[in-house]
Amino acid sequence: MRFILLGPPGAGKGTQAAVIKDKYSIAHVSTGDILRENVKKGTSLGQEAKSFMDSGKLVPDQLIIAMVRDRLKDMDCAKGFLLDGFPRTVSQAEALDHLISNLGVNLDAVILLDVPDDVVIERLSGRRICRRCGTIFHVNFNPSADGSLCDRCGGEIYQRDDDREEVIRNRLKVYYEQTSPLIEYYEKKSLLKKVDASESSDTVLTMIESLVSR
Ligand code: AP5
Helix, strand or coil: CEEEEECCCCCCHHHHHHHHHHHHCCEEEEHHHHHHHHHHHCCHHHHHHHHHHHHCCCCCHHHHHHHHHHHHCCHHHCCCEEEECCCCCHHHHHHHHHHHHHHCCCCCEEEEEECCHHHHHHHHHCEEEECCCCCEEECCCECCCCCCECCCCCCEEECCHHHCHHHHHHHHHHHHHHHCHHHHHHHHCCCEEEEECCCCHHHHHHHHHHHHCC
């Protein structure tokens, strides 16, 4: 199984990916998570990426493409992978076509998680994440029992720097300008499948599973 979860910030890509990767034993490749890990470790990639991420802009294509090229060579990707947050520009999608053909594999589907902007803002402004294990919570829709500690590992729960409303609005603008052209790109390749991601997480998962396991 090899597919892309496409959609605006806050559509639920990370939430769905966390369940799917365990259920189907495939690799979850999240460019946002890899970048945040690099920022945390203070690598040169992290230092270069940080200012773009903090303002909600896209990190330059050449950095992202090199990062994904390396990640797809990892052993855990051999059984299949789910791409979350990549590609995000037409150049990245074209680079992915080359990477995938060099690996001798095909993409099964591109799942578009479709949600209106007001839902995005409500979801992202209430999102909280565990600093230790990365579990995603929401203050209203999926709160942790304690409120400040993770239910799964007891780690500290925090709010991402780019989940402030003005940055969320910029991320949405960037999505419409630079990422939404991928809808047509993948429609032309007959890979695009659309899901109403404003439904509950369980319903969205069922819809995704019905599309990728056909
Ligand atoms: P990235 O980390 O990829 O952020 P994003 O695409 O903006 O997506 P999010 O992680 O914000 O949202 P999500 O769809 O995963 O939603 P989630 O499941 O958490 O990228 C961050 C930055 O890195 C970018 O701005 C850019 O600078 C850089 N970057 C990354 N990739 C790049 C690339 N390829 N090229 C260039 N730059 C790149 O859900 C959100 C909230 O909603 C959670 O609280 C969750 O609990 C809740 N929720 C989820 N689903 C539901 C539901 N069905 N019902 C109710 N609540 C729900």
